[in-house]
Amino acid sequence: MIEIRPVRADQPPADSLVAAMVAEITRLYGPLEERIAPSATPDELWAPHGTYLVVLTDGTPVAGGGVKALAPHVAEVKRMFVAEPARGRGFARRLLTALEDAARELGHTRLRLDTGPRQPFARALYESAGYRSIPAYNENPAASFWGEKRLDLCPLVLRAEPAKAERLLLVQRAAYAAETELMGVDGLPPLHETLEEVLEAEHQRWLGRFEGPTLVGGLAWEEDGAAGVDLLRLVVAPAAWRRGHATALLGAFDELVGPRSVSVSTGSANAPALALYARRGFRVAAMYPTTLLGELPPEWVLVGTWTLPRQTVTAFDRNFQFYATVPEEVGPLVDHLEEFEDELPPGIQPSINGLAEYRADVLIAERDGPP
Numbered sequence: 001m002i003e004i005r006p007v008r009a010d011q012p013p014a015d016s017l018v019a020a021m022v023a024e025i026t027r028l029y030g031p032l033e034e035r036i037a038p039s040a041t042p043d044e045l046w047a048p049h050g051t052y053l054v055v056l057t058d059g060t061p062v063a064g065g066g067v068k069a070l071a072p073h074v075a076e077v078k079r080m081f082v083a084e085p086a087r088g089r090g091f092a093r094r095l096l097t098a099l100e101d102a103a104r105e106l107g108h109t110r111l112r113l114d115t116g117p118r119q120p121f122a123r124a125l126y127e128s129a130g131y132r133s134i135p136a137y138n139e140n141p142a143a144s145f146w147g148e149k150r151l152d153l154c155p156l157v158l159r160a161e162p163a164k165a166e167r168l169l170l171v172q173r174a175a176y177a178a179e180t181e182l183m184g185v186d187g188l189p190p191l192h193e194t195l196e197e198v199l200e201a202e203h204q205r206w207l208g209r210f211e212g213p214t215l216v217g218g219l220a221w222e223e224d225g226a227a228g229v230d231l232l233r234l235v236v237a238p239a240a241w242r243r244g245h246a247t248a249l250l251g252a253f254d255e256l257v258g259p260r261s262v263s264v265s266t267g268s269a270n271a272p273a274l275a276l277y278a279r280r281g282f283r284v285a286a287m288y289p290t291t292l293l294g295e296l297p298p299e300w301v302l303v304g305t306w307t308l309p310r311q312t313v314t315a316f317d318r319n320f321q322f323y324a325t326v327p328e329e330v331g332p333l334v335d336h337l338e339e340f341e342d343e344l345p346p347g348i349q350p351s352i353n354g355l356a357e358y359r360a361d362v363l364i365a366e367r368d369g370p371p
């Protein structure tokens, strides 16, 4: 069993982990003069602005690391260390995530760190965890990389952070329930998404937005080859609406995707989203009156996009994953649905009881580059 708990850096077992860390740095870079090496005293690595966390497996301490304040709301990761026999088993990443969560709890919104040329694995870990290279912020003679991560707005690797994935699912449900109400429809597929389904959608990349320690919003997108980028989801917990969270997420997204074109679709009755996208430079590219057809099992949604004189039938699964398109005339639609039936997973029988059961508009907006 893995346990992560705060322990003062001058108390066992934290003190031996810190000593082992200092010994390793001395072996790699030679003795550092305390005068010039940045400090990380037990008091700095403790409340009210810092902490030190120990990772234990079945009661044995295997890793430790701390956070100390550098400036208001800015903290630094210090003394990250995994004991030699425990390396390569993912403890460092778990510890880093726990330190980030602890820093958020302490009120920090940015986390910095430095590492040296003889610790290439540390740098790889930090960069993959979202730390971006910044100019030297200290005079650490052993450092060659200085990194910073925003804690209030950062990439989320859902598989590596299941607790955040669960929280994101709650935010998504609440946001889509509110959107559903606005649009006067029921049954947007992502409302019923399970945690497994969120985790399985590996092609989607996520940005998370935090208010203090709480995840309040997320944005997901995927690459669409040469076509650009599809913005797939933008959700903010209704209790945190109108505080600029979606705007902040879209700002970070713009920085990540750069000048590529972006497309997004939403309901034409979703006034908040429309106002927001218009502000961010999106223009309406197409508007499809859509007809949800018949009585499909609840986990399937079938959308007929009315592009006369041809009609396209598009199916999405519960994740809103694109499933199939059958372009044809309106008349023989039902025949095509029978063909389509062969492609449905076993046990799912579509039945079509009429075309105009239900209407909602889907609006596709596009943007060629950042506003």
Ligand SMILES: CC(C)(COP(=O)(O)OP(=O)(O)OC[C@H]1O[C@@H](n2cnc3c(N)ncnc32)[C@H](O)[C@@H]1OP(=O)(O)O)[C@@H](O)C(=O)NCCC(=O)NCCS
Pocket: 175, 176, 178, 179, 232, 233, 234, 235, 236, 237, 240, 241, 242, 243, 244, 245, 246, 247, 248, 264, 265, 266, 270, 271, 272, 273, 275, 276, 279
């Ligand atoms: C759309 C959504 C993401 C906006 O989140 P948010 O954090 O409240 O948005 P922001 O605070 O950044 O608002 C930015 C702008 O959007 C517009 N906006 C947001 N909510 C609005 C509302 N209820 N009515 C009208 N305009 C609204 C405004 O122009 C707002 O700027 P302002 O507050 O300065 O007037 C959120 O309402 C949501 O999660 N909705 C459900 C899911 C959804 O519809 N997602 C988009 C579908 S693709």
